[in-house]
Amino acid sequence: MSNRENYKAGFLGIIGQPNAGKSSLMNYLIREKISIVTSKPQTTRRRILGLHSETAGQVVFIDAPGIVKSTSGLNSFLQKEAEDVIRASDALMAVLSISEDSIERNQEIIDMVTKSRKPWFAVMTKTDLTDKAHRINLLRELIKKNGSSALAVSIKNTTDEDRKLILDECIKVLPKAEAPLYDTELFTTENVKSIVEEIIREKCFETLEFEVPYQLAVQTRKFDEDAKPCPKIFVDIIIGKETHKPIVIGKGAANIKKIGAEAREEIQKMMDVDKVYLELNVVVKNNWFENATAMKELKYVINTK
Numbered sequence: 001m002s003n004r005e006n007y008k009a010g011f012l013g014i015i016g017q018p019n020a021g022k023s024s025l026m027n028y029l030i031r032e033k034i035s036i037v038t039s040k041p042q043t044t045r046r047r048i049l050g051l052h053s054e055t056a057g058q059v060v061f062i063d064a065p066g067i068v069k070s071t072s073g074l075n076s077f078l079q080k081e082a083e084d085v086i087r088a089s090d091a092l093m094a095v096l097s098i099s100e101d102s103i104e105r106n107q108e109i110i111d112m113v114t115k116s117r118k119p120w121f122a123v124m125t126k127t128d129l130t131d132k133a134h135r136i137n138l139l140r141e142l143i144k145k146n147g148s149s150a151l152a153v154s155i156k157n158t159t160d161e162d163r164k165l166i167l168d169e170c171i172k173v174l175p176k177a178e179a180p181l182y183d184t185e186l187f188t189t190e191n192v193k194s195i196v197e198e199i200i201r202e203k204c205f206e207t208l209e210f211e212v213p214y215q216l217a218v219q220t221r222k223f224d225e226d227a228k229p230c231p232k233i234f235v236d237i238i239i240g241k242e243t244h245k246p247i248v249i250g251k252g253a254a255n256i257k258k259i260g261a262e263a264r265e266e267i268q269k270m271m272d273v274d275k276v277y278l279e280l281n282v283v284v285k286n287n288w289f290e291n292a293t294a295m296k297e298l299k300y301v302i303n304t305k
């Protein structure tokens, strides 16, 4: 590794409103789909680590849930998780979407990262949305006024130059380091099992409407990677109400089949195998999202290590 003296490495928290494009941005920067993305807010529930390594340094991205305010249940976990990501990070990237309804929502994020007293910079997202283009200058001014330069990105219309500009800024705000924090060949520290669970949750989020996806969790029951002739995965889709069961299954099992088919295809790609056996089982755990013990079992618990 050249230029050891200027080598940088550290944790960069990705902070923004729900649906701002945080996970999309991380996946784009690390060139791998690690964190799930859907059109619905509050997709990301717990922190997901993504790694970018180059000669100048190593960025350990921490993709966080969007900022929500709540004092109970799963939403309170989301809030604490995002706050804990801020605490655990060496520096922060504020992700500010030009499609945000009000400038105050972006100001709120800027205030949070400023208050942390950690080095930070901002990236404006969704700049391809031409009907919102008039907000770009306003947002740029706001970011400048708060002491950061404003990088801009559209993941629908990406360029290598944008990517490099953002990655350079990420490395700039990180502390000096002797060595990388993780193996430089890795894209993530997530294990295959949790990526599989997240892929299934993504397909549920995309397929199901209203409160159903928000009261749904995914838990692996059995994961036999070495099974022959192909890996075998048994997964529980946990729902909060008995009445959600027919919705998740769908007419003639249409929804569960769709979720299974889409998830299986993506899991096969991710695991780099021709075939996986995937069995989905719908399980009711009444109001699990309001129950601390049930949430803990599903790993929706702050892990401060």
Ligand SMILES: Nc1nc2c(ncn2[C@@H]2O[C@H](COP(=O)(O)OP(=O)(O)OP(=O)(O)O)[C@@H](O)[C@H]2O)c(=O)[nH]1
Pocket: 016, 017, 018, 019, 020, 021, 022, 023, 024, 025, 036, 037, 038, 039, 040, 041, 042, 043, 044, 045, 064, 065, 066, 067, 125, 126, 127, 128, 129, 153, 154, 155, 156
């Ligand atoms: N048009 C457009 N859409 C984008 C862009 N970036 C993200 N999106 C879309 O915005 C939606 C939310 O993206 P995510 O990456 O899941 O957003 P997030 O901030 O991680 O959301 P949460 O995890 O729910 O907080 C998805 O439908 C994305 O496809 C962009 O640059 N342009």
Ligand SMILES: [Mg+2]
Pocket: 022, 023, 024, 035, 036, 037, 043, 044, 063, 064, 065
């Ligand atoms: Mg996300």
